[in-house]
Amino acid sequence: MHIPDGYLSPETCGVMGAAMVPVWTTAGRRVRSRLGSQLVPHLALGAAFSFLVMMFNIPIPDGTTAHGVAATLVAVLLGPWAAVVSVSTALVIQAVFFGDGGVLALGANCWNMAFVGPFVGYGVYRLVAGRQALDAPRRALAAGVGGYVGLNVAALFAAVEFGLQPTLFTAKDGTPLYAPFHLSQTVPAMALAHLTVAGLVEFVLTFGVVRYLQRANPALLRVNPVNDPGAGPAAPDRPGWRTPALVLLGLAALTPLGLLAPGGAFGEDSPNDLDLRHYGLRSVPVGLNRWSGFWSHAVLNGYGFHNGDHPVVAYLLSAFIGLLAIAALVAAVRFLVAGRSRKAEPAVR
Amino acid sequence: MSTTKSTPSWLLDTQIGLCPCGCIGTRKKVNLIDQTIEGVSGFVRRALGTDELANSDGVLQRLDPRTKVVVTMVGLVVVALLRHVPLLIVVAVTGALLAAATRLPVGRFVRRAWFVTPLFAAMVSVPAVFNVVTHGHVVVPLGHPFGHRFGITGQGLRTAALLTTRVAASATVVLLLVQTTSWPRVLAALRSLRVPTLFVQILGMAHRYIFQLVTAVEDMFLARRSRQVNHAIDARSGRMLVGATAGALFGKAQSMADEVTLAMTARGDRGTPRALSSGPLPRRDIAVIIGAIVLMASMLWLDRALGR
Numbered sequence: 001m002h003i004p005d006g007y008l009s010p011e012t013c014g015v016m017g018a019a020m021v022p023v024w025t026t027a028g029r030r031v032r033s034r035l036g037s038q039l040v041p042h043l044a045l046g047a048a049f050s051f052l053v054m055m056f057n058i059p060i061p062d063g064t065t066a067h068g069v070a071a072t073l074v075a076v077l078l079g080p081w082a083a084v085v086s087v088s089t090a091l092v093i094q095a096v097f098f099g100d101g102g103v104l105a106l107g108a109n110c111w112n113m114a115f116v117g118p119f120v121g122y123g124v125y126r127l128v129a130g131r132q133a134l135d136a137p138r139r140a141l142a143a144g145v146g147g148y149v150g151l152n153v154a155a156l157f158a159a160v161e162f163g164l165q166p167t168l169f170t171a172k173d174g175t176p177l178y179a180p181f182h183l184s185q186t187v188p189a190m191a192l193a194h195l196t197v198a199g200l201v202e203f204v205l206t207f208g209v210v211r212y213l214q215r216a217n218p219a220l221l222r223v224n225p226v227n228d229p230g231a232g233p234a235a236p237d238r239p240g241w242r243t244p245a246l247v248l249l250g251l252a253a254l255t256p257l258g259l260l261a262p263g264g265a266f267g268e269d270s271p272n273d274l275d276l277r278h279y280g281l282r283s284v285p286v287g288l289n290r291w292s293g294f295w296s297h298a299v300l301n302g303y304g305f306h307n308g309d310h311p312v313v314a315y316l317l318s319a320f321i322g323l324l325a326i327a328a329l330v331a332a333v334r335f336l337v338a339g340r341s342r343k344a345e346p347a348v349r
Numbered sequence: 350m351s352t353t354k355s356t357p358s359w360l361l362d363t364q365i366g367l368c369p370c371g372c373i374g375t376r377k378k379v380n381l382i383d384q385t386i387e388g389v390s391g392f393v394r395r396a397l398g399t400d401e402l403a404n405s406d407g408v409l410q411r412l413d414p415r416t417k418v419v420v421t422m423v424g425l426v427v428v429a430l431l432r433h434v435p436l437l438i439v440v441a442v443t444g445a446l447l448a449a450a451t452r453l454p455v456g457r458f459v460r461r462a463w464f465v466t467p468l469f470a471a472m473v474s475v476p477a478v479f480n481v482v483t484h485g486h487v488v489v490p491l492g493h494p495f496g497h498r499f500g501i502t503g504q505g506l507r508t509a510a511l512l513t514t515r516v517a518a519s520a521t522v523v524l525l526l527v528q529t530t531s532w533p534r535v536l537a538a539l540r541s542l543r544v545p546t547l548f549v550q551i552l553g554m555a556h557r558y559i560f561q562l563v564t565a566v567e568d569m570f571l572a573r574r575s576r577q578v579n580h581a582i583d584a585r586s587g588r589m590l591v592g593a594t595a596g597a598l599f600g601k602a603q604s605m606a607d608e609v610t611l612a613m614t615a616r617g618d619r620g621t622p623r624a625l626s627s628g629p630l631p632r633r634d635i636a637v638i639i640g641a642i643v644l645m646a647s648m649l650w651l652d653r654a655l656g657r
Contacts, residue, residue, distance in 0.1 A: 004466050004470070004516055004519070004520070005425060005428070005429070005515075005516065005519035005520070005523070006428075006429070006470065006512060006515035006516035006518075006519045007470075007512070007516070009429065010426055010429040010430060013429070024548075028545075028547065028548075038606070038607075038610045039547075040547070040550050040551055040554060040613075041554065041605075041606040041607075041609035041610045041613065042603075042606045042610070043551050043555075044550075044551045044553075044554035044555040044558060044606075044609075045554075045555070045558055045562075045602040045603070045605055045606040045609070046602070046606075047551065047552075047555035048555045048556075048558040048559045048561075048562050048602060049562065049598060049599055049602040051555070051559050052389075052559065052562050052563060052566055052598060053595050053598070055385070055388050055389065055392065055566075056385060056591050056594070056595060057381055057384045057385050057388065057591075058587075058588060058591050059381055059584040059587040059588055059591075070595075073595075077599060085551065089548075089551055089552055089555050090555070092552060093552065093555060093556055093559070095523075096523070096526075096527065096535065097396070097399070097527060097532060097556070098392075098395070099461070099465075099466065099520060099523060099524060099527070102519065103421075103422075103425060103519075103523050104425045104426065104429060104519070166483075171432060171507075173485065173503075173504060174483075174484060174485050174504050175483075175485070175504040175507045175508050175511070176477070176483065176504075176508045177432060177508070177511060178511075178512070178515075179512070180474060180477035180482065180483055180505075180508040180509070180512065181476075181477060181482065182482075185482065204588050204591075204592075205591065205592070205595065207592070208588055208589065208591060208592020208593075208595070208596075209592050209595045209596045209599070211592060212589075212592045212593045212595075212596035212597075213596045213599070216593070216596065216597075217596070217600055220596070220599060220600055220603060223603060
C-alpha cells in the first residue's frame with residue numbers, strides 16, 4: 001500500500017500533505033498533554049516498534065508469507081493519536097532511508113496508513129470490544145476485526161487517490177500522466193487484494209499480538225487506558241468542537257466559489273444534458289427519465305431559489321441549512337446512543 | 350593496531366558460511382523464521398552499506414546536507430511535473446552519472462533505482478497499454494474478441510512509459526540523497542529547514558532504536574530456531590509465533606522507552622527539545638542550489654515547449 005513517487009500528481013501530493021498538517025498538529029498536541037516529559041522516548045520507541053512489525057513475515061494459506069501494516073495494532077496499544085505520530089515517523093524513515101514509499105507521496109501515505117487506517121480500525125475496535133474486560137477474547141477479536149476493516153478502508157482511500165489521476169490529469173491527446181487506471185478499475189483491484197489476503201494478514205497480526213498480551217503481559221495493554229474499563233473512567237479523549245466548527249463554517253462561506261467552475265459536476269447531468277452519442281445511446285433510458293424527476297419538492301432546488309435570483313446568497317443559505325441538518329442528525333444519533341449506554345450501565349447503589 | 354572503516358565482507362554475504370559462487374551448494378531459506386532473520390539481517394546490511402557510502406569521500410558527500418535536501422525536493426517536484434519520457438530518462442541518466450562521479454557503486458545504484466520499484470511499476474502498467482483501459486489510437490490491433498476492437502493504443506504505451514520512467518527518475522533523485530548523506534546529517538538539515546524540532550528528535554531517536562530493537566527481533570527468532578528440531582513450521586504455529594514475538598517486542602520497546610525517559614531526565618531533560626543552530630550556507634552550496642534550480646527550470650521550460 002506504500003505509494004511510490006510518480007503514481008500521484010504533485011497537486012494530489014500537495015493536497016494530501018496539506019490535509020495531514022492539521023492531523024499531525026492535533027496529534028502532537030494531544031500526545032504531549034498525555035505523555036508529558038515521556039513524549040519523545042515513547043513515541044520514538046512506538047515508531048521503531050511500528051517500523052519493525054511491518055517487517056514481520058506472517059504465514060498465509062497458500063504457503064507463502066506476507067507483511068502487515070500494524071497501524072490499528074499501534075492504535076490499540078498506544079492510542080490513535082500516538083499511532084498517527086508513530087506510524088508517520090515509521091513511514092518517513094521507510095521512505096527516506098529505504099525508498100519504500102515515495103517522499104513526495106508521504107502526505108498521501110500518511111493519510112492512508114497513519115490516519116485513516118488507525119482511526120477507522122480503532123473505532124471498530126472500540127465498537128466491537130464495548131466494555132468487555134481486559135482479558136476477554138472478544139477484545140482480541142475486536143482488535144483483529146479493527147485491523148481488517150482499518151486496512152481495507154485505508155486501501156480504499158489509496159484506490160480513490162490512484163483512480164482520480166486519469167480523470168484529473170491527462171495530456172491533450174488523452175494520455176494519463178500519472179497512475180493510468182480509473183476508479184472503476186482501482187477500487188475492485190485494491191478491494192480484491194485487501195479483502196482476501198492483506199486484510200486477513202492484518203487481522204492475524206493484530207489479533208495475535210493482543211491475544212498474546214492478554215495472556216502473557218496484560219499490563220502492556222493498560223498503556224492505552226481505554227483498553228481497561230475496570231480501571232475506572234478514563235480521561236475523555238474527545239477532540240474539541242471549536243476548531244472543526246470554525247473550519248466547517250469557513251468552508252460553508254467558500255461554497256459560492258462553485259459558481260465560478262465551468263461545466264457541470266461529473267455524473268450529475270440532467271437527462272436533457274446527456275451526450276447520448278458518447279455513451280452509445282439513441283435515447284434517454286426510460287428508468288432514468290422516470291426517476292430523475294421523482295423528487296421535485298426540494299426547498300432550494302439546485303442550491304438556488306426558484307426564480308434563480310441571488311445565486312451567491314442561495315449557495316450560502318444551502319450550505320448553512322445543510323450543516324444544520326447534519327448537526328441535528330448527529331445530535332439525534334448521539335442522544336439515542338447515550339440513552340442506550342445509560343440503560344446498559346448497572347445502577348450504582 | 351590497524352583499523353578499517355569498511356564493513357567486513359562476511360557480513361555483506363547473503364549466505365553466510367557458504368561460497369558465494371554456490372560450488373558447495375546453496376541453502377534454501379523458505380522457513381518463516383529464516384525468512385524473518387534474513388529480512389532483518391538484510392535490513393542491517395543495507396543500513397550499514399548506505400552509512401558507509403554516505404561517509405565516504407565524494408563530490409556530493411562533501412556538499413552541505415541542506416543543499417542536498419532542498420535540491421532533492423525541487424528535483425522530485427520537477428520530475429513529477431515533466432510530461433515527456435526522454436526528459437525523464439535524461440534525469441535518471443544524469444543521476445546515475447552523478448552517482449559515478451561521487452564514487453557510489455554504479456551497478457548497485459542503478460539496480461536499486463531503476464529495477465526494483467520501476468520494474469513493479471512497469472508490470473502494473475501493462476494492462477494500461479490496451480484500449481480497454483486507455484482509450485486512444487490503436488497502434489497494434491489484436492483482433493475483435495466479442496465483437497469489440499481490441500489492441501494496444503499509443504496513449505496506453507505512452508502512459509506506461511511515463512509511469513515507469515517517472516518512478517525510476519524519482520527513485521534516482523531520492524537515492525542520490527540517501528546514499529550521499531548520513532541520517533544524522535539529513536536530520537540536522539531538516540532542523541535547519543524549520544521542520545519542528547520535536548518531530549526531528551522523534552525521527553532521530555526512532556531511527557537509533559530501530560537498530561536496538563532489530564537486534565532483539567533477531568535474537569528472539571534465532572533463539573526459537575536453535576530450539577527447533579524440525580526445520581518446517583506449520584502455519585498456525587507460525588502465526589502464534591509472530592503474535593508472541595511482536596507482543597514481546599512491544600514489551601521491550603516500552604521498557605526501553607521508560608529507561609530512556611529516566612536517562613534523559615537524569616541528564617537534565619525538561620521535555621523542551623533544543624538544537625544547535627547550523628551556520629550559514631557556504632557560497633559553493635548556494636551556487637549549487639541556484640545552478641540546480643536553473644537546470645531544472647530549463648527542463649520544465651523545454652518540457653512545456655515540446656507541447657502535448
